[in-house]
Amino acid sequence: MPRIDAMNEAIIVGQPMEVYKALLNEVSGVTNWWMPYMAFKLKVDIPIDHEGAVYEATISPTSRMNAKFSAKMTKIVEAKLIEEEVTGSFIGTGSWTFEPTDGKTKTQHRFNARTNGVLYSLFSPFVDYKKNHSDIMEKGFKALNSHLSKK
Secondary structure, eight states, rough: OOOEEEEEEEEEEEEEEHHHHHHHHHHTTTTOOOTTEEEOOOOOSSOTSSSEEEEEEETTTTTTTTTEEEEEEEEEEEEEEEEEEEEEEEEEEEEEEEEEEEEEEEEEEEEEEEOHHHHHHHHHOOOOOOHHHHHHHHHHHHHHHHHHOOO
């Protein structure tokens, strides 16, 4: 199964707590600023800011060729760190960090996973999953900046 190890970062308008809360609101389905590239919804009754919370993500939700995965929060340090375990179309881990910098927040996302399923493995010689992941992350960072700039 092909591996994906991607690190993306951006400087986001707002303090780490604002960025952290905006991300949690998005992955729990409260907001939808990452659309049309990603859609999310909370899957269990555990609040999203608690370890054990699970959300479902759909990549390209308006397309028939979308990918889905679930992420379980495995470690949360408020406004500093989120670690998650990913299952579905991809299996692995993700982590978010939030660092204050010049009145803004340096936000990093690391995704370390492998494809899951025959279809994703068959397409791997033709699809650059790492690049696709990075493209979606960049669109998300831009959308997050826009969302927080409006507040």
